[in-house]
Amino acid sequence: MDIIKGKSEGHISPIKHYISVIVSLFLLTALTVFTAKSHTIHEAMLAISEYGPIGLAMIIASAKAYLVIMYFMHVKYENETVRSYGLYFPIGLMALLIVMILLDVHYRHVGPIG
């Protein structure tokens, strides 16, 4: 118990950082709703690729997740051990899983896309 109860010494951020992050999160939420619901932008994204709209939404969602992880969860100030095992490793595995599934559905010639 004594080991667990060692002195807590997490990073303390200035309050204005939290305020900037929440304002950015609200703006990005509004942006993702607007870009998904605007007919013009939807068509423009579809013109780029069939995955255009979903790609744009995922880029905005990733930006929001980045802000939460870096500033709310203080990962910006964490050591490399926490970053590697807690973040890079599971995200890498998730990316690997999704890339393998995308390769499979595209090159196995099943379904409407194949």
Added chain:
Amino acid sequence: MATSNANTNHVVPSKHDPAEGLPLAGYQGAKMAMWLFLATEILLFAGLFAVYVYFRSLEPDNFLAGSKKLDVIMGGVNTVFLLCSSLTIALALDAVQRGNAAKMKKLLWTTLGFGVAFLIVKYFEYSHKAHLGYFPGMENFHEFGRFLPLYFMMTALHGIHVLVGMGCMIGVLWFARKDAYSEEYYVPVENTALYWHLVDIIWIFLFPLMYLI
């Protein structure tokens, strides 16, 4: 000393913090353990996101039609609730880090309020789906192929995580009655905050995938 023997090698009880100098003991170790747990949570949802990618590739039309049946206003309001709750719990941790436990309690109650608001909106969404016969086991459940089953699976699992996070907050508030937390020791507050942020991040991805595209 020239006369040293094996006895001098005995471990002497130290007055120092036993965790001192070890990078993964004490506070750092507790946080590392929480991050490893969060990694397993990321992988739990990674499986479901992979299923989403696969099902959507198989039947893109069903997913487009199904997502149009969801209420963007309700989903958007819930997004705002969760983002606000993420801010208030981050500020709660900040308050206890600065030694203000009373402010921490107020902000945790606010966070709980946002959690309750999220679940109330979710309840209205689900009951509307039940009214249309889209709920699991009802006649229109398979109207959009695999979209509705996956929608209920992912949002319900996320909802359970919201409940667990709220339970952790109630636990922190319970122990905070006896002034368990201060700027010297706030591991449970920080770990609860980390868990709640993860719940928020999962919703950040669920909202566009389910409601918008």
